């Protein structure tokens with residue numbers, strides 16, 4: 001059934017792409033006065049978003065959809081500027097490569113700067129649009145997969161040359177700004193060669209190809225001043241254990257990650273390496289199931305000092321956890337490095353990657369971030385796409401403004417929770433019996449079973465206080 005769905009997805013995608021190509025003629029942004037390249041060169045001088053001015057903070061009473069109501073970058077909250085708590089970044093793949101295709105339908109977006117090709121010239125124009133978008137949004141970080149920003153060539157060498165050309169342009173566009181990548185990564189899941197996985201493929205040639213791709217992606221991320229490097233094991237997992245040597249695949253994955261650590265040190269890349277857990281999709285079982293599974297994997301292979309986690313809210317819910325659970329699991333183990341700020345749909349069963357707009361969830365997310373003392377050198381990236389039915393250029397801005405405002409509002413709510421203090425007091429009181437002499441002995445690992453049995457005999461039936469769950473919820477609701 002699943003295979004049929006995937007087949008359907010690809011056939012839809014192909015039909016969609018050929019439709020777009022067949023019907024496409026060269027288009028320019030709406031600003032027709034601007035110089036418009038013919039698609040074969042990158043001599044682009046036009047404005048891609050001519051009707052949109054820089055997005056500004058206008059406060060919660062503003063009705064302007066192209067303004068921030070809660071995110072005020074320079075405002076200080078809990079001892080840090082909002083921009084330093086949030087460290088927002090634009091995800092190139094969703095924002096500029098998202099087509100609106102889903103498992104049942106063709107692409108719906110036809111952005112005015114797209115000419116229907118996957119050429120290097122088109123990649124350059126798209127990169128220019130991306131930089132104008134960041135500038136107007138007021139976001140100074142971005143993240144990318146190697147293959148989203150530059151097209152595949154006929155050979156690996158040609159592909160690397162394509163990537164170099166786009167990276168040179170990105171470097172040029174970054175110059176004189178404070179823009180840099182929050183992180184880079186290698187796309188190791190789209191191409192058919194990766195159908196059995198990359199680092200966990202049964203084919204040694206694929207393992208080597210993936211290593212070469214990660215090597216190059218780490219080099220260009222470092223060259224652009226990227227602060228982190230992410231591994232999402234797109235197809236690192238299995239479909240059936242009947243044909244899978246799970247132990248051998250996990251050993252291969254660990255060797256691959258260790259080689260990445262070694263290469264990072266060799267080239268002097270100081271960025272944090274991040275693993276992004278996900279339970280399933282596209283494989284039936286992904287090896288980085290959730291934060292706890294990834295932590296166990298790190299410990300088994302001695303990688304816990306070299307990696308942190310990039311927690312994605314939609315992946316958290318797919319694994320049967322809340323986003324807050326995954327963030328706290330990562331945080332208490334010293335692994336919270338970055339957040340893919342998105343959300344799933346409570347009724348749709350797959351990874352829908354929607355912008356996070358639930359204020360309660362955003363407040364819980366920000367509670368973990370504040371407890372973590374921030375995310376730096378990590379941050380937030382919007383691993384979120386416009387809905388299939390949102391097809392106006394303006395929607396790209398509105399979606400980001402809405403996602404950023406929701407998290408900013410979450411941060412403001414956390415400040416209120418901390419200032420109010422009653423939730424922390426409720427938790428403190430709940431555990432106060434451990435503030436006793438015997439409690440301290442237990443926590444210091446000095447209370448053996450004989451000592452505890454003596455206490456249990458002496459005390460008789462223990463008294464058990466109310467958990468106050470409804471009160472905790474009432475306090476939490478009061479700040480939303």
Ligand SMILES: [Mn+2]
Pocket residue numbers: 312314315351352353383
């Ligand atoms: Mn996702």
